[in-house]
Amino acid sequence: ETGVTQSPTHLIKTRGQQVTLRCSSQSGHNTVSWYQQALGQGPQFIFQYYREEENGRGNFPPRFSGLQFPNYSSELNVNALELDDSALYLCASSLDRVSSYEQYFGPGTRLTVT
Amino acid sequence: QQQVKQSPQSLIVQKGGISIINCAYENTAFDYFPWYQQFPGKGPALLIAIRPDVSEKKEGRFTISFNKSAKQFSLHIMDSQPGDSATYFCAASMMTGANNLFFGTGTRLTVIP
Numbered sequence: 001e002t003g004v005t006q007s008p009t010h011l012i013k014t015r016g017q018q019v020t021l022r023c024s025s026q027s028g029h030n031t032v033s034w035y036q037q038a039l040g041q042g043p044q045f046i047f048q049y050y051r052e053e054e055n056g057r058g059n060f061p062p063r064f065s066g067l068q069f070p071n072y073s074s075e076l077n078v079n080a081l082e083l084d085d086s087a088l089y090l091c092a093s094s095l096d097r098v099s100s101y102e103q104y105f106g107p108g109t110r111l112t113v114t
Numbered sequence: 115q116q117q118v119k120q121s122p123q124s125l126i127v128q129k130g131g132i133s134i135i136n137c138a139y140e141n142t143a144f145d146y147f148p149w150y151q152q153f154p155g156k157g158p159a160l161l162i163a164i165r166p167d168v169s170e171k172k173e174g175r176f177t178i179s180f181n182k183s184a185k186q187f188s189l190h191i192m193d194s195q196p197g198d199s200a201t202y203f204c205a206a207s208m209m210t211g212a213n214n215l216f217f218g219t220g221t222r223l224t225v226i227p
Binding site: 058 | 118120146148150155156157158159160163203205207208209213214215216217218219220
């Protein structure tokens with residue numbers, strides 16, 4: 001069974017640029033959630049996708065957007081990057097929407113905005 | 115507003131000792147309470163979880179104690195080992211409706227030999 005994978009591992013961007021982060025869910029899982037983890041903090045929920053539709057969103061501005069593909073992989077896009085966007089971005093997958101409280105995390109993508 | 119409050123921020127325990135981490139929540143709609151373990155440079159790993167219909171759940175050296183009336187829950191690590199040194203996060207969620215996880219701020223555990 002393949003776990004959650006994310007790419008890239010690390011990324012450095014300049015303020016104002018755009019970034020796309022990618023996630024492949026665990027085998028058999030169709031629900032994906034994205035979190036932002038600032039240094040020394042707990043993860044903060046960005047949004048969740050189920051069957052290619054957004055299924056809940058946290059307190060993040062519209063410049064944070066996402067996609068889920070038919071194979072259940074997902075992308076997180078962030079436009080107009082700000083310095084405060086520097087964080088570890090985590091993807092978590094769940095078996096399905098009904099059990100999406102049980103989440104399994106990938107290793108994360110470390111984004112640095114300069 | 116922090117939905118889940120976690121303490122202590124850091125904890126140092128001797129090898130073989132008991133590590134105790136505490137969490138409190140306000141939202142009575144929460145009905146799923148997991149604990150995650152995170153090593154540096156890694157994503158959080160689901161360790162153990164409890165639902166409010168039981169007061170305690172044990173898996174190996176890890177035990178969750180749950181007090182529904184006090185809206186508190188805690189993680190006990192028995193016979194703590196240096197390999198347990200990591201950051202531990204409690205979280206809470208609702209099993210129906212919006213079921214994103216609300217995380218505590220984390221406890222950095224160091225187990226010294």
